Amino acid sequence: MIAALNQLVDFIDGHLTEEINIDDLAVSLGMTEYHLRRMFSALAGMPLSEYVRRRRMTVAATDVLGTSELLAIAVRYGYGSTEAFSRAFRSVHGVGPGDVRRDGGPLRTQPQLRFRLTVEGNTTMDTRIADRPAFRLIGRSARVPLIHHGPNPHIQARIASLPAAEHARLKELSNTNPVGLLQVSADVDPDYREGSELTYLHGVAVTEATPLPEELDVIEVPAGTWAVFHAEGEYPAVLQSTWAATATDWFPSNPWRLRPGPSIVAVLDRAADFSTASCELWLPVERA
Incomplete structure (x- = not known):
């Protein structure tokens, strides 16, 4: 996988002025687009789409400092107008291309990534x-933003809004693995972007034949196959570190x-607070 990710960043750098089809590229690397995006995000600390944008704008800065018209530069990097190009450029460098052309900067560089496997x-x-x-x-669901580190207050609020009787009722409905609440x-966004929305469900697992209460979300x-990772310690830090270690x-x-x-996530035991x-962290997997 490490070799495939390095091939990916090499390909991206060689095709920054072209449209990059991540699905086709993933297949050529023997991966799925879903797995490629999730692993890239987990290891690089940024979504794949964000890395491509940063690298494009890093290289585009050299052209901006030249004499080509801004519209020609925008089209070269796949933007249909100078306005769209300027928004992307500003989001990376903090200033517009006109400012850089006039003042020579400031510029923020996104170096080409290189993945290495450290064996400890x-x-x-x-x-x-x-x-x-x-x-x-089945259970109670809500749309919440993705938060990578620390407790997610939106999820905490959702859980706290459910009365104790509802927690007990849901737990009684559980009749298959993974067990319990x-x-x-x-x-989840394939790029695993911080702040992107996901569906959070607080509930239980039941068999297909189980009658479903109408008021519950499903x-x-x-x-399929699941990889099940056991973790224990400070919560939720131990769960977040376990997810990172899977990648x-x-x-x-x-x-x-x-x-x-x-x-x-199946909580097997916990402190009162x-x-x-x-x-246990259950992740859906398939053979590579």
Whole structure:
């Protein structure tokens, strides 16, 4: 996977003035677009689309400092107008192309990324592979923004808004793995952009044959394979670090890749104030 990501950034740099079809490129690298975008975002710390934009505007700055008309430069980098090009340029450099042409800067450079696998061997990931028939996730859902670090106040507010009786009722409905009350993230942006919206569901897993209460929200989950990661410690930091470790350590070392589908957190045990917890992170996977 590391080699494929480096081939990706090399290809991007060689085609910055062309339209880049990420789906076709992923196939040529033996990956899916979904897995490629998620792994790139997790390892690079930015969405793939954002990296392409930053690299384009970094190289475009050299042309802006030249004598070509701004419209010609905009068209060269795939923009239909100087206004659209200027917005993209300003979002990266903080100033417009006219300012740079007049003053020579300031300019912000996005270097070409290079991925390397660092082998430390001091962390063992407690993981199992589970094949599951189709099931349903039922509960109470809401659209919330994605937050990479620290507690998500929108999710916390959603959970707190449910009365204790509703938590107990949902837990009683659970009848298949993963068991117990679940925290589900679905419809996540493939680039995993901070602030992008996702569907958060607080609920349980039930079999396909289970009668569904009409007032509950439902996510249909097709049959498939899951990688299940056990984590325990300070919450939610331990869960976020485990997710990061799947990208940096587990996927590069194992013949699996992410497939589209919800990610599920099953809280097995927790402190009364939820400061610490023992939990499982369920990620949908397929053989690479």
